[in-house]
Amino acid sequence: xxxxxxxxxxxxxxxxxxxxxxxxxxxxxxxxxxxxxxxxxxxxxxxxxxxxxxxxxxxxxxxxxxxxxxxxxxxxxxxxxxxxxxxxxxxxxxxxxxxxxxxxxxxxxxxxxxxxxxxxxxxxxxxxxxxxxxxxxxxxxxxxxxxxxxxxxxxxxxxxxxxxxxxxxxxxxxxxxxxxxxxxxxxxxxxxxxxxxxxxxxxxxxxxxxxxxxxxx
Numbered sequence: 700x701x702x703x704x705x706x707x708x709x710x711x712x713x714x715x716x717x718x719x720x721x722x723x724x725x726x727x728x729x730x731x732x733x734x735x736x737x738x739x740x741x742x743x744x745x746x747x748x749x750x751x752x753x754x755x756x757x758x759x760x761x762x763x764x765x766x767x768x769x770x771x772x773x774x775x776x777x778x779x780x781x782x783x784x785x786x787x788x789x790x791x792x793x794x795x796x797x798x799x800x801x802x803x804x805x806x807x808x809x810x811x812x813x814x815x816x817x818x819x820x821x822x823x824x825x826x827x828x829x830x831x832x833x834x835x836x837x838x839x840x841x842x843x844x845x846x847x848x849x850x851x852x853x854x855x856x857x858x859x860x861x862x863x864x865x866x867x868x869x870x871x872x873x874x875x876x877x878x879x880x881x882x883x884x885x886x887x888x889x890x891x892x893x894x895x896x897x898x899x900x901x902x903x904x905x906x907x908x909x910x911x912x913x914x915x916x
Contacts, residue, residue: 726760733758733761736783736789737756740779740780742755746767746768747766747767747768762824764824765780770804770807770809773809777811778811781811793811793814796811797816797817797822798816800831828842843879846878846879847878849878854870854874854875857870
């Protein structure tokens with residue numbers, strides 16, 4: 700990769716290390732390199748089909764979820780990602796890379812760089828518990844409720860004080876409710892049920908396997 704400063708471009712720079720923490724420019728350089736890497740991958744027509752659009756991966760910084768409709772396709776995508784990453788000096792962190800498979804697929808081993816990926820029934824991605832199946836949101840909903848009660852307990856003195864009700868409501872909405880409803884807007888909720896967890900999205904996980912990658916060199 701190269702660095703451009705005020706219309707002047709440096710010579711080729713070979714990456715030899717992972718992202719250095721505490722540095723302002725390193726995460727930006729890493730993100731730029733990873734973005735360029737993903738653009739070189741030929742994943743057209745791969746991933747899961749949602750409303751005639753193929754979604755092959757989700758990415759936040761160096762945390763990636765790769766989605767495929769078959770294990771063979773997933774193996775191909777992971778191999779191409781590992782190969783492309785190696786060419787620019789990045790290495791997939793295979794110890795943190797996990798595999799989730801739903802009930803519609805027959806399990807088979809996925810190996811990347813001679814490393815057998817661990818198959819798990821759940822995984823925490825960006826603070827959210829991912830599961831497959833009919834009760835895929837049950838554990839996440841319970842966790843959100845526990846976080847809400849924990850936040851409420853820390854502010855118990857505020858809620859039992861003589862502060863005006865309007866201020867208590869504002870504190871509750873900003874400091875408690877946010878823990879319970881974090882990313883709730885992304886869920887499909889069954890309007891006829893108030894007791895159970897949110898209903899599973901029809902577009903999620905049917906015939907799909909998930910692998911969480913990336914990388915620190």
